């Protein structure tokens with residue numbers, strides 16, 4: 005199963021579905037001058053625009069404290085497009101679109117900022133812009149409530165059903181623990197209805213992540229064995245080679261656990277473990293995801309000590325290049341106790357997954373960039389093969405999220421020759437072989453869905469709280485018992501040795 009010609013890949017089976025442009029709207033980005041816009045949001049907008057998926061009356065208004073004017077901000081964006089938008093056609097769109105971007109310099113705590121925004125939106129409306137608004141909160145969690153209050157006071161959040169919408173998009177992290185996530189939900193729900201809130205997780209916009217449900221529920225051969233009878237355990241790895249870069253100030257407060265687990269990684273876990281939904285619609289999918297989140301065993305303090313591992317990178321080498329320790333990065337405390345690595349062993353208390361361990365790990369400055377889900381099936385009895393039986397390995401299904409997106413199945417085969425020798429081979433599917441490579445960030449899909457009011461890829465209030473509830477005991481124990489061995493892994497290695505022990509104690513090992 006290698007190249008396009010080998011499988012049923014006719015025009016009928018694989019064809020790019022034709023999408024319509026999204027509903028018209030003005031995208032208001034709070035915190036537009038930050039990293040997120042230039043690295044991810046604007047490249048995603050350029051990609052949508054180039055593919056004809058933005059309405060012709062689409063505009064962007066940015067609000068941030070930095071002292072730009074619209075003119076100087078556009079000039080800065082021009083440089084950013086050159087640097088961060090790699091596809092030439094996307095770049096062309098991005099540069100041409102700059103004159104549809106407006107900038108308001110203002111403090112989020114100042115009510116004049118919102119008054120000025122209202123004037124700008126009214127002016128744009130006179131120039132045919134839509135009354136639909138998407139307010140994107142790309143700001144630290146402590147400002148979310150403040151921004152919502154400012155918008156509410158100017159009546160900018162009132163929508164009129166069937167006439168125009170007002171939606172808010174909240175970037176992760178949604179709160180910084182269970183209590184703050186709950187109070188943020190409560191606060192937002194006093195200003196807007198749940199259907200107006202889009203809690204964004206860009207992992208869910210990645211093609212391979214979306215493919216998880218298609219893969220599971222459109223192929224009859226996997227679902228019958230997708231349970232505790234046949235699956236030994238599951239590993240989810242999100243490994244990054246990058247360090248903290250310019251995000252030290254944010255990361256010092258967040259750490260790897262908050263940054264990656266309650267959102268991206270639990271989302272992957274829920275897609276892998278959920279039951280089939282009644283239909284592929286937002287409510288039904290969210291219902292099933294929510295059920296598996298509720299089934300995850302919440303750690304006791306004792307379990308935190310045995311089933312959760314934290315680490316922080318020291319200096320080391322990535323691709324033969326020396327890189328500094330976390331504590332030497334910009335805006336990081338030289339004695340920082342923030343973790344840059346986390347590994348967990350989770351169990352689910354439900355019929356399908358009882359006693360199947362889920363090992364999760366994520367970290368910065370690991371040897372390779374790789375996000376992958378590995379499903380290890382139970383071993384077959386080896387009695388038929390005599391001495392060769394010792395080489396039988398369990399079947400592995402590997403779902404590669406990024407880079408080199410694809411799926412492979414590892415199985416045992418006879419090595420050619422007179423004697424019976426067994427080895428492992430892979431059946432490989434690579435996205436690029438069938439669909440070409442498209443450089444997308446994941447934000448394209450989630451932004452497009454917000455414009456169209458489709459909640460399928462977003463989380464409900466209660467789901468965000470359940471996810472925080474799962475990691476809260478870890479946060480509590482870790483803050484009560486500060487680590488004494490940081491830094492405990494060198495950049496360019498696979499994390500602290502305790503992470504290996506987590507699996508070795510169960511007679512298992514990380515599959516790299």
Ligand code: BG6
Pocket residue numbers: 176244263445446
């Ligand atoms: C972000 C985290 O949400 O996801 C980052 O804050 C992380 O720390 C990033 O690097 C990973 O996303 P991607 O799309 O680059 O794999």
